Amino acid sequence: MITATVQPTTTWIDACPAHLPGVEDGVAVLLPDGRQAALFRTRDHRLYAVDNIDPYTGAAVISRGIVGDRAGEPTIASPMLKHVFSLSTGRSLDDEHTCLTTWPVRRRGATVQIAVRTEEGTP
Amino acid sequence: MEEIVVVGNGMVGHRLVEALRDRDTDRHLHVTLVGEEPRTAYDRVALSSYFDGADAHDLSLGDLSGPTVDVHVDERVTAIDRDARTVTTARGRGLRYDRLVLATGSTPFVPPVPGHDLPGCHVYRTIEDLDAIIASARDARTGVVVGGGLLGLEAANALRLLGLETHVVELAPHLMPAQIDQGAAALLRALVTDLGVHVHTGTASTAIEASPQGRAAGLVLDGGDRLDTDLVVFSVGVRPRDDLARAAGLRIGERGGVVIDDTCTTDDPRIHAIGEVAEHRGTVYGLIAPGNAMAEVVADRLLGGEAVFTGADTSTRLKLLGVDVASFGDAHGRTPGALDVVVNDAAGGRYAKLVVSDDAGTLLGGVLVGDASAYSALRPLVGSPLPGDPLSLITPEGGADLGADSLPDHAQICSCNAVTKGALSRAIADGDHDVPALKARTGAGTSCGSCVPMLKRILARSGIEQSKALCEHFTRSRAELVEIVRSTGVSTFSALIASHGTGHGCDVCKPAVASILASLGNGHILEGEQATLQDTNDRYLANLQRNGTYSVVPRIPGGEITPERLIVIGEVARDFGLYTKITGGQRIDLFGARLEQLPAVWARLVEAGFESGHAYGKALRTVKSCVGTTWCRYGVQDSVGLAIRLEERYRGLRSPHKLKSAVSGCARECAEARGKDFGVIATDQGWNLYVGGNGGFTPRHAELLAGDLDESTLIRYIDRFLMFYVRTADRLQRTAPWIESLEGGLDHLRDVVIDDSLGIAAELEEAMERHVASYTDEWAAVLADPEKLSRFVSFANAPHAPDPTIDFTTVRDQPVPAGASVDLGMPARRPQEGPR
Numbered sequence: 001m002i003t004a005t006v007q008p009t010t011t012w013i014d015a016c017p018a019h020l021p022g023v024e025d026g027v028a029v030l031l032p033d034g035r036q037a038a039l040f041r042t043r044d045h046r047l048y049a050v051d052n053i054d055p056y057t058g059a060a061v062i063s064r065g066i067v068g069d070r071a072g073e074p075t076i077a078s079p080m081l082k083h084v085f086s087l088s089t090g091r092s093l094d095d096e097h098t099c100l101t102t103w104p105v106r107r108r109g110a111t112v113q114i115a116v117r118t119e120e121g122t123p
Numbered sequence: 124m125e126e127i128v129v130v131g132n133g134m135v136g137h138r139l140v141e142a143l144r145d146r147d148t149d150r151h152l153h154v155t156l157v158g159e160e161p162r163t164a165y166d167r168v169a170l171s172s173y174f175d176g177a178d179a180h181d182l183s184l185g186d187l188s189g190p191t192v193d194v195h196v197d198e199r200v201t202a203i204d205r206d207a208r209t210v211t212t213a214r215g216r217g218l219r220y221d222r223l224v225l226a227t228g229s230t231p232f233v234p235p236v237p238g239h240d241l242p243g244c245h246v247y248r249t250i251e252d253l254d255a256i257i258a259s260a261r262d263a264r265t266g267v268v269v270g271g272g273l274l275g276l277e278a279a280n281a282l283r284l285l286g287l288e289t290h291v292v293e294l295a296p297h298l299m300p301a302q303i304d305q306g307a308a309a310l311l312r313a314l315v316t317d318l319g320v321h322v323h324t325g326t327a328s329t330a331i332e333a334s335p336q337g338r339a340a341g342l343v344l345d346g347g348d349r350l351d352t353d354l355v356v357f358s359v360g361v362r363p364r365d366d367l368a369r370a371a372g373l374r375i376g377e378r379g380g381v382v383i384d385d386t387c388t389t390d391d392p393r394i395h396a397i398g399e400v401a402e403h404r405g406t407v408y409g410l411i412a413p414g415n416a417m418a419e420v421v422a423d424r425l426l427g428g429e430a431v432f433t434g435a436d437t438s439t440r441l442k443l444l445g446v447d448v449a450s451f452g453d454a455h456g457r458t459p460g461a462l463d464v465v466v467n468d469a470a471g472g473r474y475a476k477l478v479v480s481d482d483a484g485t486l487l488g489g490v491l492v493g494d495a496s497a498y499s500a501l502r503p504l505v506g507s508p509l510p511g512d513p514l515s516l517i518t519p520e521g522g523a524d525l526g527a528d529s530l531p532d533h534a535q536i537c538s539c540n541a542v543t544k545g546a547l548s549r550a551i552a553d554g555d556h557d558v559p560a561l562k563a564r565t566g567a568g569t570s571c572g573s574c575v576p577m578l579k580r581i582l583a584r585s586g587i588e589q590s591k592a593l594c595e596h597f598t599r600s601r602a603e604l605v606e607i608v609r610s611t612g613v614s615t616f617s618a619l620i621a622s623h624g625t626g627h628g629c630d631v632c633k634p635a636v637a638s639i640l641a642s643l644g645n646g647h648i649l650e651g652e653q654a655t656l657q658d659t660n661d662r663y664l665a666n667l668q669r670n671g672t673y674s675v676v677p678r679i680p681g682g683e684i685t686p687e688r689l690i691v692i693g694e695v696a697r698d699f700g701l702y703t704k705i706t707g708g709q710r711i712d713l714f715g716a717r718l719e720q721l722p723a724v725w726a727r728l729v730e731a732g733f734e735s736g737h738a739y740g741k742a743l744r745t746v747k748s749c750v751g752t753t754w755c756r757y758g759v760q761d762s763v764g765l766a767i768r769l770e771e772r773y774r775g776l777r778s779p780h781k782l783k784s785a786v787s788g789c790a791r792e793c794a795e796a797r798g799k800d801f802g803v804i805a806t807d808q809g810w811n812l813y814v815g816g817n818g819g820f821t822p823r824h825a826e827l828l829a830g831d832l833d834e835s836t837l838i839r840y841i842d843r844f845l846m847f848y849v850r851t852a853d854r855l856q857r858t859a860p861w862i863e864s865l866e867g868g869l870d871h872l873r874d875v876v877i878d879d880s881l882g883i884a885a886e887l888e889e890a891m892e893r894h895v896a897s898y899t900d901e902w903a904a905v906l907a908d909p910e911k912l913s914r915f916v917s918f919a920n921a922p923h924a925p926d927p928t929i930d931f932t933t934v935r936d937q938p939v940p941a942g943a944s945v946d947l948g949m950p951a952r953r954p955q956e957g958p959r
């Protein structure tokens with residue numbers, strides 16, 4: 001998926017080879033600043049990246065959740081306590097006060113890339 | 124603050140104080156609850172379950188002590204001083220009151236026959252009484268219950284469960300004279316006699332004879348006959364404990380009981396009486412429902428309300444010695460002109476009588492024995508026009524479909540908690556759309572539970588579709604999807620959702636369909652698309668822990684393990700730095716493996732001949748065993764051998780919920796088989812098969828499905844039972860609620876499994892054979908497949924870098940997750956659903 005607007009301060013980093021993740025599957029990606037992204041591919045072949053850390057338990061497990069949809073909105077269910085988040089906004093669909101960070105994702109040739117804002121840390 | 128003193132911490136006193144505590148939110152009242160028993164209130168109605176595994180703790184109704192409530196146990200009130208407005212206790216305490224409530228209940232009546240007070244003579248009312256009966260029964264062979272009423276029959280069952288040859292002696296011409304008529308009693312007698320209880324009716328007991336040691340040894344009957352017995356339980360009725368009130372000069376009814384008016388007030392306006400000690404309009408009620416209703420009235424009045432008590436329904440439904448008995452309304456047909464409509468099916472073990480008005484237009488009451496399933500629908504109809512031909516209501520086909528529609532709003536659906544149809548309809552209109560929500564809002568169905576079927580029916584008739592839909596993506600129930608998959612041969616989730624669902628799926632339907640596909644034999648659970656359907660535990664074939672690591676539980680069938688293998692487990696744990704604990708399921712759990720370490724851990728285990736084992740997954744977990752004849756001096760069969768055989772047969776079977784089993788080598792039941800979904804207990808003839816047990820949120824004992832089976836019949840029955848469960852249960856429905864949900868319950872299950880009433884037994888067995896034949900070690904299969912193995916990496920861009928958030932600290936010499944454990948509240952429940 002090509003994201004429309006990307007801030008000039010943003011750096012694209014290589015996340016994984018383009019065949020990953022599989023359809024309706026996820027993988028974890030270690031970001032240069034030590035943070036972790038959970039990268040998903042939905043059935044319509046869109047890519048999404050959200051924070052890999054489950055905000056309720058602090059465990060880095062979101063990438064191992066189940067991809068699905070709720071009323072058409074693409075979702076990821078945390079495997080820990082089954083909280084469901086929107087993949088496009090990162091917002092929890094069960095609890096409006098909780099939100100996962102999201103990152104722009106794109107495919108470049110044989111690679112999937114994630115855009116990290118440089119002020120977030122050194123690439 | 125107003126001082127309220129409540130005397131008697133029994134069921135009704137408890138109910139009152141609980142209601143006050145919950146409703147007096149502004150703290151106008153200070154309540155002192157004084158009870159003579161050595162413990163706080165407990166569920167006397169369920170007292171007999173004490174013989175069936177419940178202990179005092181299970182029966183307890185909870186301690187109500189709090190900022191505005193003082194509770195004193197083991198303290199009897201000895202006097203009331205109405206002028207000074209104080210009560211005095213046996214411990215010398217004086218308590219001042221503004222309002223006093225007497226909830227002293229009643230005491231069993233012991234007929235003054237000679238010898239009634241010998242050691243070995245008992246009553247049946249308190250936990251202490253039961254402890255004394257158990258102690259007496261230890262050296263006894265025979266027991267007699269004097270009194271064939273409701274409680275007498277409960278006591279008889281208790282003696283039976285204690286292993287005594289049991290007699291019941293009743294003065295009236297038939298059993299349960301207060302509740303049921305002669306016809307019903309004849310059937311009840313036959314059913315009770317079948318259970319081995321000797322029934323003597325129309326017989327008075329004239330004396331208890333003593334043994335040379337001075338204990339009860341025989342009961343003399345009025346004809347001069349004598350029953351040899353080591354133990355006697357008197358259950359001939361109760362007397363209100365109105366002694367305090369008498370001494371204080373309060374008005375007492377003709378046959379005892381403190382007289383109260385419709386506000387539950389005695390002739391002293393500051394003193395109320397509730398429960399079994401009270402006499403209202405000439406009646407002393409011996410049931411809990413009227414007592415609770417009185418408690419509610421007094422609670423309301425103490426808080427300034429205007430509630431009144433105008434009498435109560437004395438309908439009862441009981442399971443006595445396993446026999447369903449119910450009576451409601453004018454069961455004896457005392458209304459002038461009343462007509463009886465009777466179905467007496469002795470061969471079928473059913474008796475039903477309806478009492479109707481002279482024009483056969485209005486239902487007045489009735490009696491049901493053997494099959495009381497129509498009770499919850501019939502009772503609320505009392506006083507209302509009959510919805511159809513009376514006979515059709517009590518013939519087996521007719522009873523089931525009684526309309527909730529025909530009930531007026533004031534009809535009481537839950538008599539224990541006095542909830543009307545109107546109140547339920549309002550709750551439903553306010554959005555309580557299932558039974559748990561109705562229970563929470565109205566209290567209906569929370570006591571004896573006999574009204575629950577009616578709650579379901581009212582929900583169904585309220586226009587609210589009781590949705591069986593799995594989730595927003597499938598309108599079908601799990602059982603329906605099983606049938607669709609079976610009949611269409613669909614073998615992938617994508618094809619199923621395309622043809623029978625909408626959208627893309629979610630974490631509810633995906634694992635459910637994955638489980639269906641797996642139970643119907645669709646290859647490895649991580650094959651192709653199936654991998655993305657699995658819950659994380661199935662997805663990584665291990666059990667997710669709170670810090671994102673996994674636990675591995677090597678399969679140890681039957682709990683039997685060689686020293687060499689034990690050493691291997693120890694070595695694996697040591698080499699990978701895993702926390703080790705013996706589980707409650709007779710195996711050893713290794714905790715703290717990172718995702719990328721799992722294959723290496725399995726490789727070591729597989730090499731030593733282990734399988735990793737399911738401690739996760741909706742699948743067979745363990746078959747526990749006791750040592751049985753292998754070592755035990757009491758064992759009568761090889762329980763270890765059978766447990767291993769069962770575990771190896773059913774391992775890997777995907778099911779609606781997890782499955783657990785156990786095998787005990789004799790009736791001492793050291794393997795706790797009756798706490799399992801299917802439990803096997805050895806007899807000297809073979810094996811008894813029990814089904815539908817579980818621990819967890821709502822512990823249930825498994826019930827006997829079939830007895831004295833040889834091993835191959837046993838296995839055939841288990842095959843059928845499990846496959847039938849796999850096909851027809853709801854998602855996350857364990858075997859006990861599943862059996863309950865079957866129309867006809869355990870009896871129906873027995874028909875299907877043993878008598879093959881649906882003609883599917885052969886097919887179920889074949890399905891199980893296919894499962895057994897196609898079983899492979901799922902963990903070894905992952906190790907052998909690079910594609911599957913490729914998932915076991917920490918990061919797509921750094922496959923072996925350990926997750927930096929995982930950190931351990933040492934507790935009791937072992938590694939555990941660093942950092943405080945996150946408070947997960949009660950075991951994971953998601954916001955919108957019940958226990959998983």
Ligand code: SRM
Pocket residue numbers: 666667668674675676704705706707708709710711712737738739744745781783798816817818819820821857950958959
């Ligand atoms: C490890 C163990 C505790 C222990 O250290 O002893 C355990 C641990 C868990 N139990 Fe258990 N249970 C363990 C024995 C039991 C037992 C005892 C038994 O099996 O004899 C029970 C009561 C019996 C029963 O299941 O009826 C038990 C009743 C539960 C329940 C309640 C089930 C219910 O029907 O209400 C849950 C929740 C569930 O499954 O939905 C549960 C769920 C869990 C889960 C899977 C919760 C979770 O999702 O994280 C725990 C994770 C296990 C792990 O990570 O390895 N565990 N759990 C025991 C593993 C036994 C084994 O070797 O397989």
Ligand SMILES: Cc1cc2nc3c(=O)[nH]c(=O)nc-3n(C[C@H](O)[C@H](O)[C@H](O)COP(=O)(O)OP(=O)(O)OC[C@H]3O[C@@H](n4cnc5c(N)ncnc54)[C@H](O)[C@@H]3O)c2cc1C
Pocket residue numbers: 130131132133134135136157158159160167168169170171198199200201226227228229247248249274277364367397398399400408409410411412414439441
């Ligand atoms: C085995 C059994 C089975 C039953 N089954 C059913 C059933 O299926 N359905 C049904 O509706 N009912 C049933 N009942 C009846 C039901 O239990 C009673 O109706 C109910 O318990 C009455 O409650 P209560 O609070 O009035 O009396 P109780 O529960 O008897 O409580 C009275 C309490 O007051 C205490 N007390 C008495 N005097 C004093 C004093 N001076 N000072 C301090 N404390 C005092 C007593 O020790 C006792 O704890 C059953 C009863 C028994 C024994």
Ligand code: SF4
Pocket residue numbers: 749750751752755756757758759762787788789790791792793794
């Ligand atoms: S159940 Fe029986 S055979 Fe098994 S260990 Fe206990 S006493 Fe021995």
Ligand code: FES
Pocket residue numbers: 536537538539540567568569570571572573574575
């Ligand atoms: S009638 Fe007993 S709980 Fe409703």
